[in-house]
Amino acid sequence: MVSLALKDVGATYGRRVVLSDINTGTLKGGHLTAVIGPNAAGKSTLFKRIAGLAAGPGLVHLSDTANGAEAICYMPQDTGANAVLTVYESVLLSAKQGSGWKVKDGELAEIDRVLAALKINDLAFRGLGELSGGQRQLVSIAQALVRKPEVLLMDEPTSALDLFRQIEVLGFMKRLAAQSGMAVLIALHDLNHALRYCEDTIVISGGSVVASGPTHTVVTADMLKSVYRVEARVEACSRGRPVIIVDDSITFG
Numbered sequence: 327m328v329s330l331a332l333k334d335v336g337a338t339y340g341r342r343v344v345l346s347d348i349n350t351g352t353l354k355g356g357h358l359t360a361v362i363g364p365n366a367a368g369k370s371t372l373f374k375r376i377a378g379l380a381a382g383p384g385l386v387h388l389s390d391t392a393n394g395a396e397a398i399c400y401m402p403q404d405t406g407a408n409a410v411l412t413v414y415e416s417v418l419l420s421a422k423q424g425s426g427w428k429v430k431d432g433e434l435a436e437i438d439r440v441l442a443a444l445k446i447n448d449l450a451f452r453g454l455g456e457l458s459g460g461q462r463q464l465v466s467i468a469q470a471l472v473r474k475p476e477v478l479l480m481d482e483p484t485s486a487l488d489l490f491r492q493i494e495v496l497g498f499m500k501r502l503a504a505q506s507g508m509a510v511l512i513a514l515h516d517l518n519h520a521l522r523y524c525e526d527t528i529v530i531s532g533g534s535v536v537a538s539g540p541t542h543t544v545v546t547a548d549m550l551k552s553v554y555r556v557e558a559r560v561e562a563c564s565r566g567r568p569v570i571i572v573d574d575s576i577t578f579g
């Protein structure tokens with residue numbers, strides 16, 4: 327099963343240093359890791375650096391991969407819609423990326439399977455340009471999944487989805503990771519989703535990792551206060567699951 331580890335990783339845009347000294351333990355395939363932190367902390371930049379789309383020092387170390395650097399797929403936060411293509415064509419194009427244009431029956435069946443799993447098969451022959459924001463986000467997830475990555479970096483994949491689809495997609499990703507051994511890193515702003523679906527969590531603030539480990543040990547009232555500047559409690563709900571209750575924002579000084 328694939329695993330990923332970051333050693334002294336940094337990222338720069340030109341001369342601007344955005345991330346520095348990012349070290350992680352081994353991030354194992356088979357489960358979801360949340361990457362959380364305030365706006366502009368560096369979450370997207372970290373994903374771009376891991377995917378080789380941003381420059382910087384340090385080592386992104388992949389072990390036990392069948393495909394090397396090709397194993398990594400980055401699903402960006404904002405996906406431009408090529409209005410000329412249908413949903414099906416765009417997903418097929420993504421599946422064929424870097425592997426020639428001959429299409430096998432199995433590949434078409436895989437596209438059908440992914441569209442059905444995300445419950446968007448009814449959109450297959452609609453133009454991308456005529457979709458809603460949430461529909462486009464589901465298509466982006468389909469485009470990433472048909473590439474069968476070993477490491478999938480999902481940048482706020484549920485930000486445009488309604489409540490039903492948020493929990494459907496995250497539950498589906500959790501089952502898929504467990505079945506396939508894929509390592510999934512998900513940038514999230516909804517920390518209750520991190521608590522519910524992600525075994526591990528990495529907290530980025532100001533371009534550095536300020537906490538990491540099993541989610542329930544990382545998402546605490548103290549972290550919410552120091553990193554997010556909110557007064558909050560993590561309490562068990564009536565079903566025994568931990569949930570965050572935010573009481574107030576904190577203004578320092």
Ligand SMILES: Nc1ncnc2c1ncn2[C@@H]1O[C@H](COP(=O)(O)OP(=O)(O)OP(=O)(O)O)[C@@H](O)[C@H]1O
Pocket residue numbers: 339342344363364365366367368369370371372
């Ligand atoms: N192409 C770029 N050139 C220069 N600076 C950039 C570029 N992209 C991002 N930045 C800067 O890098 C910092 C980190 O941005 P990044 O997008 O990684 O944050 P983020 O944690 O994903 O934020 P958000 O939660 O708001 O999406 C920010 O200060 C941002 O302005």
